[in-house]
Amino acid sequence: MPIMRLPSSLASPNSLLPSIASLLKACKTQFHLQQVHAQIIHKGLEQDFFLITQFICLANTLSSLSYSTSVFDRVEGPSSHLWNSLIKGCCDRSNCVDTVSLFVRMKREEGVADRYTYPSILKACASEGKVWEGRAIHASAVRCGADGNVFVGTSLIDLYGKCRQIVCARKVFDEMAERNVVSWTAMVVGYASVGDMVEAYNLFDQMPHRNLVSWNVIITGFVKLGDLTNARRVFDQMPEKNVVSFTTMIDGYAKSGDMASARFLFEQAPAKDIVMWSALISGYAQNGLPNQAVKTFLEMSTMNVKPDEFVMVSLMSACSQVGCLELAEWVDSYLNHSSIDIHQPHVLAALIDMNAKCGNMERATSLFEKMPKRDLISYCSMIQGLSIHGRGNQAVVLFNKMLNEGLAPDEVAFTVILTACSSSGLVEEGEHFFESMRHKYGLIPCPDHYACxxxxxxxxxxxxEAYELLQSMPVEPHAGAWGALLGACKLHCNVELGELVANRLFLLEPQNAANYVLLSNIYAAFHRWLDVSVVRNRMNERGIKRYLVSVQFSLKG
DNA sequence: GTAGGGTTAG
Known part of the structure; x- marks a missing residue:
């Protein structure tokens, strides 16, 4: 085994303590840490508070919590400082319950909590929205007089702000004897997160000092409300911007569907990191521009930026939309050779969805069956995959299996199964599901369901019957539903209904050439050439070009 | 003699 060599300047033959402390400072891996640990045991320094505290702090970043805990557990009557180091490690790597339990253990074992103890525990509560636990910790901080500290106060503002207890947050803020830029910013975040941008901006305006984070949280607040105008105004006023400022704006544009502005700002950003690329790629994918998403992904690859799970999920979503099996296979194999954990729920869901929609049902099925707990989303991906590839009967079987597993379908699930029934012509099944949707699950059908x-x-x-259903709808049907009926009128050569439906469509979407073409084809089937030319003339009058139809189709394919 | 904590983006 390789042993760490100490630089001669750090070696101190007369005293054992500094040499081990120096060794600790040089630790870069868990293996180094274990070697130093062996030294600590060997030299009988396991009770040295100073050394063990440093050791725990390092183990917090280099090793597991259980390792830190096992070293800690051998110390008798640990100092506050030592307790605080372990609590910090617990907060960073475990959940709120564990962190609070550790605090309870500290009190039980007569550890003395101080101003350094509380920020970590409060942060653990804040990140999980545990306001009741947080209040108890707050009370404890008051009892030992730690609540007057700026860091503790700021953590409390953060806690109450994240838990939407904005009045409590403000009370803490107002009662603070000393505030700094972080305290102010935490308070602004509180208002922004409850959507009160008037108060957030008001406070921001009063801040004695602002830093990049303060500016960025204001932008984030406006973006969350969808107020891109004010977000951009603040962005343009910033004395200096960083990658977060750009990314927040880009993400805002992407979420509001303005990919042109998102792209423009992306080009202007002086530096780009993986989060910024991800915002752009996911924006394209979520706005139905899968080709742009894939193109941007390739662009990112040529810049030698390594994709992470977020980018891969967006790429998979884009891939599902284009249904490209070749790309799906590449993505799947890339993921399997990367360090990304595909068993994270959102990654696995995207992977199943992509394989199902791109036609690799075998791979999708094997991933799906191995899921520890199958959820509605993955069921829907599978059902949709079967549906897209014409296996409507299997889609119905799987939907029923889902019901038997006790999962309650939502509106989206019914859209998926009704689409499956409609594309495979399963009339009875479709009627049955439409019926149970309303009467068994109490869901109100939307225009999409009626369209199916x-x-x-x-x-x-x-x-x-289809016409009657359209007439009886409690909500306004969209053009797609009328369009489906018009297509069927052509298929079944029903000229009277065809005329009726086409005239509704001409009002609903006067620029859609497909409707004119369908009606003229219906007339043509009956050799009504005069009517054919009337429809054609109407198209010309309105300046609709027939070739637009073929362009639309080629874009979709 | 020596050490530790809080705010922003997918």
Whole structure:
């Protein structure tokens, strides 16, 4: 085994203590740490508070919590400082319950909590929204007089702000004897996170000093409200911007669907990191621009930026939309050779969705079956995959299996199964699901659900029923539903209904050439050439070019 | 004699 060599300047033959402390400072890996640990035991220094505290702090970043704890547990009557180091490690690597339990143990074992103890525990509570636990910790801080400290006060503002207890946060803020830029910023974050940008901005305006974070949280607040105008105004006023400022703005534009502005700002950013690339790629994917998403991903690769799980999830979403099996296979194998853990729920869900929609049902199925707990989202991915590839009957079987597992379908799940029924022409099943959606699950069908039913009924020749359903809808049907019926009128050569439906569509979407073409084709089937030319003339009058139809189709394919 | 804590983006 290689042993660490100490630089001669650090070696101190007369005293054992500094040499081990120096060794600790030089530790870079868990293995180094274990070697020093062996030295500590060997030299009988396991009770040296100073050394063990330093050791725990390092173990917090280099090793596991259980390792830190095992070293800590051998110390008799640990100092406050030592307790605080372990609590910090617990906060960083475990959950709120564990951190609070450790604090309870500290009190039980007569450890003395001080102003350094509270920020970590409060942070653990804040990150999980545990306001009741937080209040108890707050009370404890008051009892030992630690609540007057700036760091403790700021942590309390953060806690109450994150838990949406804005009045409590403000009370702490107002009662603080000393505040700094972080305390002010935490208070601004509190207002911003409850959507009160008036008060957030008001406070921001009064701040004696602002730093980059203060500016960025104001932008974040406006972006969260979808107020891109004010977000941009603040962004433009910033004395200096960093990568977070740009990323927040880009993400805001992407979420509001303005990918042109997102891209423009991205180009202007002096530096780009993985989060910024991710904001752009996910924006393209979520705005239905999968080709742009893939293109941007490739661009990122040529810049030698290593993709992370967020980028890969966006890429998989884009891939699902284009249904490209070749790309899906590449992404799948990339993930399997990377350090990304594909068993994280959102990664696995995207992977199943991508494989199902790109036609690799075998891979999707094997991932799906191995899931510890199958959820609604993954079921829907699988059902949609079967549906896209014409396996409607299997989609119905899987949907029923999902119901048997006790999962309650939502509106999206019904859209998926009704689409499956409609594309495979499963009329009875579709009617059954539409019925149970309303009466068993108490869901209100939206225009999409009606569109599926209209499509299903009309394609099986039940044109009148489809028309009646459209007429009886409590919500306004969208053009797609009428369009499906018009298509079926063409298929089943029903000229009267076709005329009726087409005229509704001409009002709903006067610029869509497909409707004119369908009606003229219906007339043509009956050799009504005069009517054909009337429709064609109407198209010309409105300046609609027929070739637009073929352009639209080629873009979709 | 020596050490420790709080705010922003996917």
């Amino acid at each position: 039913m209209v499509d299903l009924l009309s394609r099986s020749g039940r044109l009148e």
